[in-house]
Amino acid sequence: xxxxxxxxxxxxxxxxxxxxxxxxxxxxxxxxxxxxxxxxxxxxxxxxxxxxxxxxxxxxxxxxxxxxxxxxxxxxxxxxxxxxxxxxxxxxxxxxxxxxxxxxxxxxxxxxxxxxxxxxxxxxxxxxxxxxxxxxxxxxxxxxxxxxxxxxxxxxxxxxxxxxxxxxxxxxxxxxxxxxxxxxxxxxxxxxxxxxxxxxxxxxxxxxxxxxxxxxxxxxxxxxxxxxxxxxxxxxxxxxxxxxxxxxxxxxxxxxxxxxxxxxxxxxxxxxxxxxxxxxxxxxxxxxxxxxxxxxxxxxxxxxxxxxxxxxxxxxxxxxxxxxx
Numbered sequence: 129x130x131x132x133x134x135x136x137x138x139x140x141x142x143x144x145x146x147x148x149x150x151x152x153x154x155x156x157x158x159x160x161x162x163x164x165x166x167x168x169x170x171x172x173x174x175x176x177x178x179x180x181x182x183x184x185x186x187x188x189x190x191x192x193x194x195x196x197x198x199x200x201x202x203x204x205x206x207x208x209x210x211x212x213x214x215x216x217x218x219x220x221x222x223x224x225x226x227x228x229x230x231x232x233x234x235x236x237x238x239x240x241x242x243x244x245x246x247x248x249x250x251x252x253x254x255x256x257x258x259x260x261x262x263x264x265x266x267x268x269x270x271x272x273x274x275x276x277x278x279x280x281x282x283x284x285x286x287x288x289x290x291x292x293x294x295x296x297x298x299x300x301x302x303x304x305x306x307x308x309x310x311x312x313x314x315x316x317x318x319x320x321x322x323x324x325x326x327x328x329x330x331x332x333x334x335x336x337x338x339x340x341x342x343x344x345x346x347x348x349x350x351x352x353x354x355x356x357x358x359x360x361x362x363x364x365x366x367x368x369x370x371x372x373x374x375x376x377x378x379x380x381x382x383x384x385x386x387x388x389x390x391x392x393x394x395x396x397x398x399x400x401x402x403x404x405x406x407x408x409x410x411x412x413x414x415x416x417x418x419x420x421x422x423x424x425x426x427x428x429x430x431x432x433x434x435x436x437x438x439x440x441x442x443x444x445x446x447x448x449x450x451x452x453x
Contacts, residue, residue, distance in 0.1 A: 129153060129165040136165035141173055155204040156216070168201050172218045176245055198251035211393070218250045225255040227301070232256050285314045296427060297399040297408050303425035305415075305445035306438070312449070321350045321447050322379060324440075325357055329367045329432055343370035347378045358382075368394055368435045375443060388417045389446050396431060413438040417446060 129136045129143075129152060140151045153165030175194045198219040205212050214222040224247040226232045235242050235254070247253050267283045267290075289310060290300060300307045312318035325346035332340045340363060347358045360377040364370030372391060380386050393414040400407045411426045411434040422445055426437025 130159070130161065131157060131163045131165065132161060134162070136163070137169045137173070140165045140170050141178070144174065145178070156201055156210075156213070158204070158208065158210070166216075168197050168219055169217050172197060172250055176249060194249055195251050218245075219252055221255065223247070224252055227256075282311075282315055286311055289314055293427075297410055298425060298427050299410065299412075300425065302412055302414075303423045303438075303441075305422035305449070306424045306441045308449050309441055309444060319350070319448075321383070321444060322347045322440075324348075324436075327371065327374070327436060329370060331367065341366055341370045343367065343374040345371070345374040345378055347375075349379065349382050367432055368439070371432075371436060371439060375439060379443065383447055386443070386446065389415055389443075391442075392416050392421060394435075396434075399427070409434050411435045411438045413442055415442045415446070417450065420450065422446075422450070 157163040157166030358378040362373035424441035426434040428434040
């Protein structure tokens with residue numbers, strides 16, 4: 129069933145209700161023109177919304193089939209080298225996302241008032257976003273450290289810092305790792321495992337069209353001899369890749385676990401475009417260790433500096449919070 133009128137899923141469900149026993153579609157609706165009926169949505173609706181339809185080994189509200197729909201959706205996206213759709217029904221990262229302070233507070237009391245099913249029924253999870261619209265409930269829901277939940281003074285300090293940074297162009301909605309580090313900084317418990325003395329990025333464009341990018345970093349690493357600086361140079365496919373490679377060369381001898389971590393995605397957005405070439409940019413980075421995906425953010429008038437801030441947060445998150453027992 130093609131999706132030219134954005135009715136492929138609705139038509140498929142209507143056909144089943146009328147007696148059809150076979151539905152043709154694709155996972156995630158991938159297909160020519162406007163795509164096809166998304167079998168993820170078809171299966172989820174049949175199993176969870178329309179009683180009496182046995183799908184995926186029986187379906188049911190907590191059935192073993194629907195509980196793997198999110199995993200299946202993302203597997204197909206990765207196999208096809210396509211990016212996820214955050215707004216995709218049932219399995220998108222925004223399908224069960226909550227932002228406003230009163231909204232989040234209500235969800236914590238009665239989730240069914242805002243969620244049409246439990247996220248776990250399709251293998252998804254609830255996301256609480258943090259922004260200038262947040263209240264203390266958002267902060268408490270997001271904080272992963274149990275010792276913070278009852279500390280109203282700290283929660284207020286975190287909320288105030290989030291509002292200040294968002295006014296400068298930062299966004300933590302897709303940067304949960306940077307938010308966790310912000311909480312540690314507000315609590316006074318953040319211990320940097322490395323700090324930069326300096327970095328430099330050179331881009332050389334040659335007459336034959338070849339472009340080379342070289343990054344140089346000088347870092348002070350926690351636990352190393354006082355005054356010692358690790359100085360490394362690396363080449364990469366662009367400034368961010370080169371910086372990432374140089375950081376790894378400097379840190380992996382001290383923190384070999386970093387070999388498990390790699391970058392998944394990199395995005396740049398101009399915040400105040402009306403300022404022209406003096407505009408600020410926001411860099412968002414997604415990283416993974418093969419088990420978990422986390423996001424970090426950096427903001428600066430300089431895209432390389434914004435990238436460094438997001439990269440440094442990603443490395444620190446993996447080495448500290450991600451490694452907590």
